[in-house]
Amino acid sequence: GSGMDCAVIPLKRHKDYLLIQTVDFFYPMVNDPELLGRIALANVLSDVYAVGVTQFDTVEMIVSTSTSFSEKERDVVIGLVMKGFQNSLKANGYRNTPLIIRQLKINPWCIIGGIATSVCRSEEIILPSNAQPGDVLVLTKPLGGQMAMDAHLWQLNQTEKYKKLLSECSDDDIKETFEIAVKSMTYLNKNAALLMHKYQAHCATDITGFGLLGHANNLAQFQKEKVLFQINKLPIIKNVLKFSTLVGQSTKFRSGRSVETSGGLLICLPADAADKFCRDFEEATNGEQKSFQIGHVTAANESDAVLCEDVEFIEVSL
Amino acid sequence: GSGMDCAVIPLKRHKDYLLIQTVDFFYPMVNDPELLGRIALANVLSDVYAVGVTQFDTVEMIVSTSTSFSEKERDVVIGLVMKGFQNSLKANGYRNTPLIIRQLKINPWCIIGGIATSVCRSEEIILPSNAQPGDVLVLTKPLGGQMAMDAHLWQLNQTEKYKKLLSECSDDDIKETFEIAVKSMTYLNKNAALLMHKYQAHCATDITGFGLLGHANNLAQFQKEKVLFQINKLPIIKNVLKFSTLVGQSTKFRSGRSVETSGGLLICLPADAADKFCRDFEEATNGEQKSFQIGHVTAANESDAVLCEDVEFIEVSL
Numbered sequence: 001g002s003g004m005d006c007a008v009i010p011l012k013r014h015k016d017y018l019l020i021q022t023v024d025f026f027y028p029m030v031n032d033p034e035l036l037g038r039i040a041l042a043n044v045l046s047d048v049y050a051v052g053v054t055q056f057d058t059v060e061m062i063v064s065t066s067t068s069f070s071e072k073e074r075d076v077v078i079g080l081v082m083k084g085f086q087n088s089l090k091a092n093g094y095r096n097t098p099l100i101i102r103q104l105k106i107n108p109w110c111i112i113g114g115i116a117t118s119v120c121r122s123e124e125i126i127l128p129s130n131a132q133p134g135d136v137l138v139l140t141k142p143l144g145g146q147m148a149m150d151a152h153l154w155q156l157n158q159t160e161k162y163k164k165l166l167s168e169c170s171d172d173d174i175k176e177t178f179e180i181a182v183k184s185m186t187y188l189n190k191n192a193a194l195l196m197h198k199y200q201a202h203c204a205t206d207i208t209g210f211g212l213l214g215h216a217n218n219l220a221q222f223q224k225e226k227v228l229f230q231i232n233k234l235p236i237i238k239n240v241l242k243f244s245t246l247v248g249q250s251t252k253f254r255s256g257r258s259v260e261t262s263g264g265l266l267i268c269l270p271a272d273a274a275d276k277f278c279r280d281f282e283e284a285t286n287g288e289q290k291s292f293q294i295g296h297v298t299a300a301n302e303s304d305a306v307l308c309e310d311v312e313f314i315e316v317s318l
Numbered sequence: 319g320s321g322m323d324c325a326v327i328p329l330k331r332h333k334d335y336l337l338i339q340t341v342d343f344f345y346p347m348v349n350d351p352e353l354l355g356r357i358a359l360a361n362v363l364s365d366v367y368a369v370g371v372t373q374f375d376t377v378e379m380i381v382s383t384s385t386s387f388s389e390k391e392r393d394v395v396i397g398l399v400m401k402g403f404q405n406s407l408k409a410n411g412y413r414n415t416p417l418i419i420r421q422l423k424i425n426p427w428c429i430i431g432g433i434a435t436s437v438c439r440s441e442e443i444i445l446p447s448n449a450q451p452g453d454v455l456v457l458t459k460p461l462g463g464q465m466a467m468d469a470h471l472w473q474l475n476q477t478e479k480y481k482k483l484l485s486e487c488s489d490d491d492i493k494e495t496f497e498i499a500v501k502s503m504t505y506l507n508k509n510a511a512l513l514m515h516k517y518q519a520h521c522a523t524d525i526t527g528f529g530l531l532g533h534a535n536n537l538a539q540f541q542k543e544k545v546l547f548q549i550n551k552l553p554i555i556k557n558v559l560k561f562s563t564l565v566g567q568s569t570k571f572r573s574g575r576s577v578e579t580s581g582g583l584l585i586c587l588p589a590d591a592a593d594k595f596c597r598d599f600e601e602a603t604n605g606e607q608k609s610f611q612i613g614h615v616t617a618a619n620e621s622d623a624v625l626c627e628d629v630e631f632i633e634v635s636l
Contacts, residue, residue, distance in 0.1 A: 009376050009416050011437055017332065019375050021435060025422055057337050058327050098327050104343055108426060117339060119329050119437055 006047035008125060018120050022047035025062070025113030026261065030149055031156055033077045036112060037084025038186040042262045044114035046206040049193035050265055052126030053118050060100040060115040061085050064107035078103070081112060092188050130202040131223045135297035136274035137231065140192040140281065141184050141264025141289070142316035143212060144240030144253065148181030149261075151243050161247045168246060169239065177239040180318045183288065184237065185262040191284040192265045192291070198280070199273035207263030213256035216266060216305035228300035231256060232308040235292040238317045256307045268297055289318060324365035326443060336438050340365035343380070343431030344579065348467055349474055351395045354430060355402025356504040360580045362432035364524040367511035368583055370444030371436050378418040378433040379403050382425035396421070399430060410506050448520040449541045453615035454592035455549065458510040458599065459502050459582025459607065460634035461530060462558030462571065466499030467579075469561050479565045486564060487557065495557040498636045501606065502555065503580040509602040510583045510609070516598070517591040525581030531574035534584055534623035546618035549574060550626040553610040556635045574625045586615055607636060 006022040024044045030036045040061070048056070063081060065074045082101055089099055104111075118124075154162035155174045165174060189206060196204060205219040216229045234256060244250040244258075252258045269277055274293050281291045292314065324340040342362045348354045358379070366374070381399060383392045400419055407417060422429075436442075472480035473492045483492060507524060514522060523537040534547045552574060562568040562576075570576045587595055592611050599609040610632065 007376060007378070007416070007418055011375050012414070013373065013375075014335065014437055017335075017437065019435060019437060021376060021378070021433075023378065023380065023420060023433065025424065027424060055331065057329050057331075058325055058339060060325070060339070060341065062341065096330070098325070100325055102341060106343065106345060106429070111424070115339075115341065115433060117337060117435065119332055119335065119337060 006051055008051060008127070016121060018122060018125060020048055020051065020053050020118040020120055020125070021115065023113065023115050025111055028110050028112060029146070029261070031153060033080035034084035035182060035186065037081040038088040039262050040081070040112045040114060041085045041088045042186055042188050043208070045116050046189050046208070046262065048116050048118060049189040050204050050206040051128065052193050052196045052201070052204070053120055053124050054190055054193045056094065056097050056116050056118050058098045058100065058117050059089060059094070060102060062102050062104060062113040062115070064104035064111045066110040067108045069110070088186065092190060126196055126201055126203065128203040128205060128219060128222050129224050131225065131227050131268040131297050132202055132270070133225070133227060133297055133299040134271050135202055135268040136271050136293050137229060137295040137297065138267045138269055138274055138277055138291050139207070139212070139235065139264050139294045140189065140267070140291040141187070142235040142237045142292070143258055143260060143263070144237040145181040145185045145263065146259055146261050147240050147244055147249070148177045148237050152178035164246045165243055168242065173239050177237060177243070180237050180316070183318045187289055189265050191281060192267070195277055195281055195284065196267060199269055199277045202268040202270070204265045204267040206265050207260045209259055211252065211257040211259055212266065213305055213307060219266065220303040220305045223303055226300050226303050228298045228303070229295060229305035230298060230308055231295035231305065231311065233292060233294040233312045233314055235294065235314040235316045238315045241313060264291070290316065324369055326369060326445070334439060336440060336443060338366055338369065338371050338436040338438055338443070339433065341431065341433050343429055346428050346430060347464070347579070349471060351398035352402035353500060353504065355399040356406040357580050358399070358430045358432060359403045359406045360504055360506050361526070363434050364507050364526070364580065366434050366436060367507040368522050368524040369446065370511050370514045370519070370522070371438055371442050372508050372511045374412065374415050374434050374436050376416045376418065376435050377407060377412070378420060380420050380422060380431040380433070382422035382429045384428040385426045387428070406504065410508060444514055444519055444521065446521040446523060446537060446540050447542050449543065449545050449586040449615050450520055450588070451543070451545060451615055451617040452589050453520055453586040454589050454611050455547060455613040455615065456585045456587055456592055456595055456609050457525070457530070457553065457582055457612045458507065458585070458609040459505070460553040460555045460610070461576055461578060461581070462555040463499040463503045463581065464577055464579045465558050465562055465567070466495045466555050470496035482564045483561055486560065491557050495555060495561070498555050498634070501636045505603070505607055507583050509599060510585070513595055513599055513602065514585060517587055517595045520586040520588070522583045522585040524583050525578045527577055529570065529575040529577055530584065531623055531625060537584065538621040538623045541621055544618050544621050546616045546621070547613060547623035548616060548626055549613035549623065549629065551610060551612040551630045551632055553612065553632040553634045556633050559631060582609070608634065
């Protein structure tokens with residue numbers, strides 16, 4: 001979300017500190033519970049990374065089991081979700097961060113969510129309001145993760161949509177696309193946040209439910225100066241645009257409005273830093289992730305985010 | 319809940335501070351949405367009051383509308399719930415506390431919850447682990463609020479249980495009982511927390527879903543010394559014990575295990591402070607609330623909480 005999704009609250013009683021807090025919930029949309037836990041973590045932390053904060057004082061996981069689960073399902077499935085969440089936290093350098101797991105027992109549907117809290121000094125925070133005309137827009141994950149996951153579910157359940165995909169794609173295509181999406185959606189935006197400081201990023205937001213253009217527009221509205229975010233490239237996970245065309249859902253992709261889960265950061269960087277940021281990002285992620293210069297910032301009478309008419313689609317493998 | 323429900327986390331990066339955080343969710347069980355909002359607030363803040371903290375750096379309200387609501391119901395009902403939550407926060411001295419309201423749009427059932435966060439110095443916190451043999455147990459709200467609410471709902475819906483109540487009670491009895499419960503359940507445990515400091519309470523917990531004896535037992539387990547919590551009085555809202563008998567649900571009340579929503583604090587106080595605490599509490603609440611000396615703490619081989627055999631039931635009007 002935009003800066004609005006993450007509370008940044010000056011502590012009145014402790015002048016030098018600010019409280020950063022985010023809450024996120026989402027529904028399972030993956031077949032593999034351990035994977036679901038890892039995506040949930042990436043999702044919860046993402047709003048905090050978007051303001052450049054990379055240290056947490058506490059992370060809380062909130063799980064509501066579905067009342068339709070059997071006791072065994074409940075224990076096994078929820079256990080695996082927790083394990084994925086917890087292991088990913090540890091593996092990403094947060095071994096000493098207190099993790100509280102809270103199970104709600106009140107819901108007919110399975111919901112996974114969490115809270116991340118950080119008490120910071122102001123220099124740790126990059127407020128989402130300082131975009132400058134001339135900035136370059138960098139996106140740190142390709143789009144289409146959710147659609148790649150969906151295609152994999154269609155494949156598992158042998159649905160009508162799966163049959164449509166088969167007219168032009170193979171089972172291996174679907175599997176490969178799914179694996180790229182897994183890599184991307186479980187990846188924490190931590191390195192992106194760290195490099196925001198190194199390259200003096202002016203602001204950022206993370207890409208989730210409103211799609212790239214929706215979040216870009218939110219971020220634009222948040223700026224002190226009136227700015228236009230012009231987007232001229234859409235990096236999309238390999239095969240996803242083709243899948244979306246085959247099932248008649250490509251309009252959202254072509255207009256930059258596809259719903260994303262655990263998307264990357266959209267960052268406004270000084271123009272001379274953008275190349276270096278992207279190179280450094282690929283290096284910092286050991287070549288496992290890529291970032292993309294997808295547009296630029298100009299002065300404007302009204303803040304807005306637009307897609308250029310001749311927008312270029314980039315197919316991304318990871 | 320016990321000390322476990324409220325996270326008390328030393329901030330590694332800011333040595334003098336601790337982070338206090340609690341999350342709470344519950345289902346609507348009241349007919350009046352504004353009232354529901356006020357009870358929800360009392361419920362959310364209660365875990366923090368239980369550790370003696372009375373100042374908040376941020377309060378977040380989480381509401382998930384039911385998908386079965388019409389758009390109008392959604393706007394009106396949820397609006398009133400928010401209003402109740404917000405107004406109660408303001409009316410209780412938290413006019414300047416940042417309140418974030420977050421609406422989830424993903425749930426078939428209506429859920430109300432919240433998060434309360436406070437960054438504190440250690441002297442603000444009364445850890446739930448220092449009960450001493452000789453302490454007196456004080457409870458700051460009578461039991462039975464949930465049953466009083468239920469009886470009122472049965473009355474409104476003219477259910478079979480309502481007809482059972484009518485065999486020995488009048489409509490006015492049900493209404494009066496409901497009003498006592500409303501007064502109690504919407505009352506914040508703030509004054510109780512403030513007086514815990516004044517009278518150097520040794521520890522406390524708040525009474526919710528596990529019932530008085532369940533929470534007393536949790537608190538006992540939490541103590542550094544092995545202690546027995548002996549409970550010899552059960553203060554119960556007027557008529558509630560009678561209601562519960564008429565509908566065949568009195569066992570839980572007689573055994574101290576009735577489920578409570580937005581219950582009071584159970585506090586371990588030095589014996590010579592208990593009388594003064596109770597007098598001061600009634601004064602601080604302008605006579606609107608009462609507290610009760612319900613038992614005492616003795617040394618033991620195993621920590622436990624028990625009901626005395628000749629436990630006395632006290633009928634409480636407010």
